[in-house]
Amino acid sequence: MSLEEDLYKEIILENYRSKKNRSRMDDADLASEGANPSCGDDVELFVKLDGDRVVAVTYDGIGCSICCASANLLCEAMKGKTLTEAMTIIGEYRKMLLEDETPHFSEDLADLEAMQGVKHYPVRIKCALLAWNTVRDMFETPASGG
Amino acid sequence: MQQSQPTVEPTARVSLNVEELRRDFPILTRTMRGKPFIYLDNGATALKPQSVIDEEVRYYTELSANIHRGVYEFSEEASECYDRTRGIVARFVNAQSEREIVFTKSATESSNLIAYGWAMKNIKAGDEICISEIEHHANFVPWQALAERLGATLRMIPMNPTDASLDISDLDRLINDRTRLVGITAMSNVTGYMPPVERILARARAVGAVTVVDGAQWVSHATVDVQKLDADFLIFSAHKMCGPTGVGVLYGRESLLNEMDPFLFGGDMVLRVRKEKTVFRKAPEKFEAGTPNIAGVMAFGKAVEYLQNVGMEAIHEHEQDLLRYVVERASEIDGLVSYGPADLSTRGGIFSFNVGDAHPHDTGNILDEDGIAVRTGLHCAHPLMQALGIPGTVRASFYLYNTRAEVDRLIESIHRVRRIFS
Numbered sequence: 290m291s292l293e294e295d296l297y298k299e300i301i302l303e304n305y306r307s308k309k310n311r312s313r314m315d316d317a318d319l320a321s322e323g324a325n326p327s328c329g330d331d332v333e334l335f336v337k338l339d340g341d342r343v344v345a346v347t348y349d350g351i352g353c354s355i356c357c358a359s360a361n362l363l364c365e366a367m368k369g370k371t372l373t374e375a376m377t378i379i380g381e382y383r384k385m386l387l388e389d390e391t392p393h394f395s396e397d398l399a400d401l402e403a404m405q406g407v408k409h410y411p412v413r414i415k416c417a418l419l420a421w422n423t424v425r426d427m428f429e430t431p432a433s434g435g
Numbered sequence: 436m437q438q439s440q441p442t443v444e445p446t447a448r449v450s451l452n453v454e455e456l457r458r459d460f461p462i463l464t465r466t467m468r469g470k471p472f473i474y475l476d477n478g479a480t481a482l483k484p485q486s487v488i489d490e491e492v493r494y495y496t497e498l499s500a501n502i503h504r505g506v507y508e509f510s511e512e513a514s515e516c517y518d519r520t521r522g523i524v525a526r527f528v529n530a531q532s533e534r535e536i537v538f539t540k541s542a543t544e545s546s547n548l549i550a551y552g553w554a555m556k557n558i559k560a561g562d563e564i565c566i567s568e569i570e571h572h573a574n575f576v577p578w579q580a581l582a583e584r585l586g587a588t589l590r591m592i593p594m595n596p597t598d599a600s601l602d603i604s605d606l607d608r609l610i611n612d613r614t615r616l617v618g619i620t621a622m623s624n625v626t627g628y629m630p631p632v633e634r635i636l637a638r639a640r641a642v643g644a645v646t647v648v649d650g651a652q653w654v655s656h657a658t659v660d661v662q663k664l665d666a667d668f669l670i671f672s673a674h675k676m677c678g679p680t681g682v683g684v685l686y687g688r689e690s691l692l693n694e695m696d697p698f699l700f701g702g703d704m705v706l707r708v709r710k711e712k713t714v715f716r717k718a719p720e721k722f723e724a725g726t727p728n729i730a731g732v733m734a735f736g737k738a739v740e741y742l743q744n745v746g747m748e749a750i751h752e753h754e755q756d757l758l759r760y761v762v763e764r765a766s767e768i769d770g771l772v773s774y775g776p777a778d779l780s781t782r783g784g785i786f787s788f789n790v791g792d793a794h795p796h797d798t799g800n801i802l803d804e805d806g807i808a809v810r811t812g813l814h815c816a817h818p819l820m821q822a823l824g825i826p827g828t829v830r831a832s833f834y835l836y837n838t839r840a841e842v843d844r845l846i847e848s849i850h851r852v853r854r855i856f857s
């Protein structure tokens with residue numbers, strides 16, 4: 290176990306630096322903010338829907354590498370999925386971090402497995418879950434979004 | 436009880452025998468993440484020497500009695516030890532009388548005591564309170580909440596975003612005839628910056644405002660003389676000065692303390708209780724209702740004696756040396772940004788920084804892997820961070836037992852952060 294192998298893999302750092310999904314959405318169908326007051330992570334997520342299909346997800350805000358990388362991976366993973374499919378992926382991702390289960394992601398989602406090493410660093414798990422929990426909450430109660 | 440007391444050197448320019456001092460702190464022999472433990476989080480809380488730990492244990496093993504109540508020997512001794520600390524602390528800050536030292540549970544409780552005991556009674560709608568933008572939440576949120584509740588206006592001495600110092604050019608407008616209370620930190624917990632407190636207090640006195648100095652960071656590193664400082668209140672916490680957690684101090688001018696309302700009501704703080712009316716004791720007992728943290732206060736006395744033995748002047752010199760050294764070594768690191776005035780003589784032993792595009796949390800995580808404890812994030816100073824426009828900092832804060840070799844290890848570890856985030 291080492292930081293470079295578990296936490297700061299190239300794929301995580303790339304997702305951290307990526308600006309691709311880092312923007313605010315003016316015409317979002319759902320939007321919500323998530324924060325970890327203890328470490329200062331504070332992200333806002335925006336979702337564009339077409340019926341029950343996710344067209345796009347973007348995020349904005351400040352956070353550590355794990356928080357931002359996981360948000361970027363989330364945006365990529367949600368694109369084009371139905372809400373049901375999206376919830377399954379979110380469930381799978383949470384189980385990977387919280388229940389130590391080997392994930393079964395389809396090939397296009399294989400990048401998500403890069404986050405697995407985070408579970409060796411208990412204080413960082415909440416960073417890796419912040420964006421994901423925020424989106425899960427919106428999908429569970431879409432009416433509360435805005 | 437083995438314990439090596441540091442020797443006091445008679446000369447003015449003393450230097451610490453750090454290797455010897457380190458042996459007084461048992462935790463320094465531990466490892467963290469399999470590496471020798473390097474503690475650079477003194478701004479959060481200081482390590483405890485054996486003499487402090489022993490005194491806390493001694494209370495429970497040898498006395499264990501409540502104070503100011505029992506007629507038996509152990510209770511008498513516990514009362515004596517508790518009261519003795521009051522004298523030790525009074526002399527440490529050069530108060531005129533022991534009666535000016537109130538024990539609370541923290542600096543935070545001390546500021547709240549002033550808010551409830553003095554400010555609630557004396558501040559009205561339309562009055563003003565002036566603090567600064569660099570305050571710790573403990574000297575910020577109580578005044579903001581109070582101003583809201585009373586309909587008073589809260590003003591703030593602004594921060595220069597360039598070096599996180601205070602801009603006092605507008606002091607005469609910010610502290611004016613309507614100002615009833617001025618609260619100012621003597622040392623920032625984020626940058627170590629020590630504002631021109633005398634200037635600010637002088638202005639406050641000129642308009643007749645009551646003054647509160649937050650000494651939570653300052654008192655553990657400086658030679659404090661409250662009579663020279665001439666503030667009405669000074670608040671600080673034992674745990675940042677090698678003492679235990681759960682003990683704080685409110686120094687207050689005796690006349691003011693006696694005018695104030697109690698904050699907590701109950702036993703011990705009363706002279707006479709009748710069904711019709713209760714008569715309270717004078718300060719400081721008036722503010723110490725209920726059974727206090729007896730072991731903690733006793734151990735705090737040992738902590739102050741420990742610091743006095745080492746010498747506050749020597750501690751200050753030592754921290755200045757470490758600060759100059761870390762600033763010099765850090766200048767070799769590409770992309771490292773540090774916060775606080777360039778004139779290091781205006782700063783205590785705190786080095787707050789960020790490395791490239793590494794978030795403070797990431798940097799702290801990597802330092803932790805190397806056995807180095809630092810604080811990361813917003814440091815209970817959200818308004819300051821907002822004014823700087825950053826998501827937080829990594830803070831290395833020094834104390835008497837830190838060494839240049841530890842700074843070297845810190846620098847090495849920061850290089851590792853650079854490599855990972857390059």
Ligand SMILES: Cc1ncc(COP(=O)(O)O)c(C=O)c1O
Binds near residue numbers: 479
């Ligand atoms: C400048 C400053 N003021 C007040 C406090 C509050 O001290 P405590 O948490 O012991 O009440 C702190 C502690 O971090 C501090 O650094």
